[in-house]
Amino acid sequence: MTEAGGEAVNTYLSEGERALLERARVGIAGAGGLGSNCAMHLVRAGVKRFSIADFDVVSEANLNRQFYFRRQIGLAKTRALAENLRAIEPELDIRWHDGRIDVGNALEVFSGCDVVVEAFDTVDAKKMIIDVFAKTGVPVVAAIGIAGWGRSGEIGLRRAGKRLYVAGDCKTAIGPGSGPQSPRVGIAAAIQANTVISLILGREP
């Protein structure tokens, strides 16, 4: 049972693990293919508190990999993602930010987060969130190199410094003939979620 009396989504946890996951706040920086799928995994695992930031709306082109549905086209991704996550677990504490994230507001938008998931799509945005949080004690779980098909075994996790974890193959960029596709994006998003959960539970990612 949860604090509010509902049935817990994840029944495979100890009380201690559940408490740690429910207490943690996770920042989702970008609610596209990585962020939306990572958040979905985290909710299924038992995380209940999120700060989600994305300036974009759901479009038809997103449906090949992102955790949205056709009926949500045109909705702000933050709102659409909150709706979908609450369809799994209604008792979520979600803060959202519909504007762009930059060096001036990143720390404020993700204040109180125990870990931040870097899930942006441009190089500048990825570097910005990594650089901003490198100066803090907050771990960042990023993803780099998720495009295309195949080569599942090349998608892994590496650590840089003390608090940056990077999922992906660290080389395959989005480009002509190498689009963002659900399987490889999904693998990287799942690795990000698995890493976040490990960090929250105090285990080696």
Added chain:
Amino acid sequence: MKITFQNREIETAETSVDAFLASQGIDARGAIVELDGELLDGGSVASATLREGARLDAFRVVPGG
């Protein structure tokens, strides 16, 4: 001096991390850079220096999300 770059021992005359990475075809502004186990943010890379035996790792950030 000898340093270890991406797990390979390499001889270099460069003392600046920025310049060394440029010589390897890596623009530090668009890369994750780790020196002796510490992550260097964009501002730190410009002033970071190499010493004998330094361990440097770097990989480009590529788009996709």
